[in-house]
Amino acid sequence: MTERIDHTLRGSWTPSGAADAALPPHALRWLRDRTGLAAASTPAGPDSVIAVGDSTLPDAARAALAALVGESNVLLDRDSRLGRAGGLSYVDLMRHRGAGELAVPDAVVLPADPDQVVEVLRACAAQDIGVVPFGGGTSVVGGVSALRGDKVAVVALDLARLDALVSVDPVSRIAVLQAGVRGPDAERLLAAHGLTIGHVPQSFERATIGGFAATRSAGQASAGYGRFEDMVEGLRLATPVGEWRLGSAPASAAGPDLRQLVVGSEGAFGVITEVALRVRPTPTERRYEGYVLDGWEAGGEAVRDLAQQRVLADITRLSDVDETEVSLALSGGWKSTALRGYLRARGIARPCLLILGWEAASPAEAAVRRAATLRVLGEHRTVRLGRPLGEAWLHGRFNGPRQRDALLDAGVCVETLETATHWSRLDELRDAVRAALVDALRTPQHRPVVMCHVSHAYETGASLYFTVLVPRSEQDPIGQWQQAKAAACAAISRIGTGEPPLGTISHHHAVGTDHAPYLAAEIGELGVDVLGSVKRTLDPSGILNPGKLLGQELLTR
Numbered sequence: 363m364t365e366r367i368d369h370t371l372r373g374s375w376t377p378s379g380a381a382d383a384a385l386p387p388h389a390l391r392w393l394r395d396r397t398g399l400a401a402a403s404t405p406a407g408p409d410s411v412i413a414v415g416d417s418t419l420p421d422a423a424r425a426a427l428a429a430l431v432g433e434s435n436v437l438l439d440r441d442s443r444l445g446r447a448g449g450l451s452y453v454d455l456m457r458h459r460g461a462g463e464l465a466v467p468d469a470v471v472l473p474a475d476p477d478q479v480v481e482v483l484r485a486c487a488a489q490d491i492g493v494v495p496f497g498g499g500t501s502v503v504g505g506v507s508a509l510r511g512d513k514v515a516v517v518a519l520d521l522a523r524l525d526a527l528v529s530v531d532p533v534s535r536i537a538v539l540q541a542g543v544r545g546p547d548a549e550r551l552l553a554a555h556g557l558t559i560g561h562v563p564q565s566f567e568r569a570t571i572g573g574f575a576a577t578r579s580a581g582q583a584s585a586g587y588g589r590f591e592d593m594v595e596g597l598r599l600a601t602p603v604g605e606w607r608l609g610s611a612p613a614s615a616a617g618p619d620l621r622q623l624v625v626g627s628e629g630a631f632g633v634i635t636e637v638a639l640r641v642r643p644t645p646t647e648r649r650y651e652g653y654v655l656d657g658w659e660a661g662g663e664a665v666r667d668l669a670q671q672r673v674l675a676d677i678t679r680l681s682d683v684d685e686t687e688v689s690l691a692l693s694g695g696w697k698s699t700a701l702r703g704y705l706r707a708r709g710i711a712r713p714c715l716l717i718l719g720w721e722a723a724s725p726a727e728a729a730v731r732r733a734a735t736l737r738v739l740g741e742h743r744t745v746r747l748g749r750p751l752g753e754a755w756l757h758g759r760f761n762g763p764r765q766r767d768a769l770l771d772a773g774v775c776v777e778t779l780e781t782a783t784h785w786s787r788l789d790e791l792r793d794a795v796r797a798a799l800v801d802a803l804r805t806p807q808h809r810p811v812v813m814c815h816v817s818h819a820y821e822t823g824a825s826l827y828f829t830v831l832v833p834r835s836e837q838d839p840i841g842q843w844q845q846a847k848a849a850a851c852a853a854i855s856r857i858g859t860g861e862p863p864l865g866t867i868s869h870h871h872a873v874g875t876d877h878a879p880y881l882a883a884e885i886g887e888l889g890v891d892v893l894g895s896v897k898r899t900l901d902p903s904g905i906l907n908p909g910k911l912l913g914q915e916l917l918t919r
């Protein structure tokens with residue numbers, strides 16, 4: 363049995379909220395100077411001010427669900443329902459802070475095992491109840507928004523009780539985990555067998571195995587361990603028409619790989635109840651280092667070279683000039699001033715920070731792999747800053763959501779978005795998204811900070827991850843971001859222009875509700891129809907995750 367997360371925690375990342383964040387006074391001073399942020403901000407409204415309507419779950423449906431999972435596992439109280447109302451995007455957090463309207467589920471249902479999940483789905487289909495699969499609830503694209511669609515009610519299907527390590531095959535290096543196991547618990551359970559998954563997204567502390575699979579998640583060490591879909595050997599999927607089991611060999615030519623139809627299906631095709639994962643021995647040697655290159659173009663070329671010569675470090679993360687500047691400004695103090703001076707003296711005019719990390723089973727393996735990376739990196743002009751900077755990144759790798767709480771408290775609109783494209787178009791895509799965000803958010807009083815980094819690199823291209831900071835609009839804090847996000851999505855997808863997309867609408871955050879309008883621009887109308895027919899086969903009455911992945915309009919055509 364693993365420790366349950368408190369889902370009543372929605373307005374912040376940790377119970378202590380902003381108090382948990384390292385946002386020193388000099389960082390706020392810097393933000394005020396740089397963005398025009400006012401000294402005072404509007405305090406967040408307490409949970410009690412949020413309007414939560416009565417549950418519309420019919421009595422017959424409640425009774426049917428209670429007969430399957432037990433009375434105590436059908437929750438109708440306000441806090442439980444509010445606690446599964448939406449994910450953890452900026453917009454979700456603002457809604458939980460009293461701005462805009464929240465879609466609150468009519469009940470929370472907690473099945474105990476994969477068979478119960480199938481039964482719950484059958485019962486919901488019979489009663490015309492929508493079902494939102496809920497893992498860690500960390501979606502940032504509206505994936506767990508409790509939309510009702512055309513159903514009489516909607517329930518959040520919380521997978522927290524599916525929290526077991528089912529089996530370990532040490533010979534094949536495969537572990538089977540239930541879908542509700544959270545990142546840290548999965549690693550703890552596997553560590554007892556000397557094994558690791560190696561999947562560490564920034565949401566690691568709260569997100570689950572089922573959520574990782576349902577969203578095609580990518581962790582910070584994706585260059586070494588692969589994206590989550592690379593690790594999935596097999597799955598159990600509960601659907602309203604029965605269970606579907608996939609994956610019986612490491613590779614197969616028995617038709618298309620249907621596992622990939624389930625990985626990334628975002629709860630719209632079924633509920634993933636178990637995942638068989640490729641695991642590796644726990645690394646005993648870890649080494650993280652910082653380097654600096656002069657300018658984004660030079661940094662990008664170096665990372666491309668590492669990827670194409672197949673010597674990427676397990677963690678490879680390149681910040682652009684703006685992100686490097688913000689990191690230095692936020693860390694502040696004499697050390698960052700000294701560092702800037704040192705870099706200037708070494709001829710670096712536009713510092714771009716590159717973090718490299720190697721994780722290996724022995725010091726010898728780490729040394730060989732590091733030497734291979736550095737041989738290629740040595741062909742580019744770099745300044746080595748050594749282990750302290752790499753260790754500092756490691757130490758702060760989960761700080762982002764904590765700092766976000768503090769920034770929200772300070773009146774900042776803070777959000778991220780991500781995409782990916784091929785190397786030959788990476789700069790064009792970055793420039794287009796940057797320009798769209800800056801244009802949408804700049805006002806006579808406010809100057810947005812738009813930062814970008816590459817955190818996932820491939821032989822043919824890379825991801826781009828943008829972080830935006832701008833003083834929050836007091837009148838329309840949600841609309842302010844939604845307009846900027848729409849402009850960025852239009853720049854990526856080039857929707858309505860007749861041009862092919864510049865990049866993908868999501869490299870790892872998934873589609874949810876927010877990206878659904880851009881899906882057809884990426885996969886084509888035919889692609890949407892293919893997904894629609896899969897949906898109709900597995901979920902004929904359309905109860906699963908209304909409005910996600912395919913969006914409501916795309917489904918009904």
Ligand SMILES: Cc1cc2nc3c(=O)[nH]c(=O)nc-3n(C[C@H](O)[C@H](O)[C@H](O)COP(=O)(O)OP(=O)(O)OC[C@H]3O[C@@H](n4cnc5c(N)ncnc54)[C@H](O)[C@@H]3O)c2cc1C
Nearest residue numbers: 497498499500501505563564565570572573579580629634
């Ligand atoms: C601060 C922060 C940092 C983040 N960093 C990263 C990152 O580094 N990399 C990354 O990839 N993502 C990141 N994310 C996004 C998010 O954490 C991932 O999408 C994650 O995989 C979601 O897992 P979850 O268990 O929280 O799923 P949820 O948020 O609960 O659900 C996500 C989607 O999957 C569906 N779903 C969940 N469980 C199941 C299941 N068992 N079966 C079927 N469908 C299911 C839901 O209905 C929903 O559509 C971040 C989010 C936050 C808030």
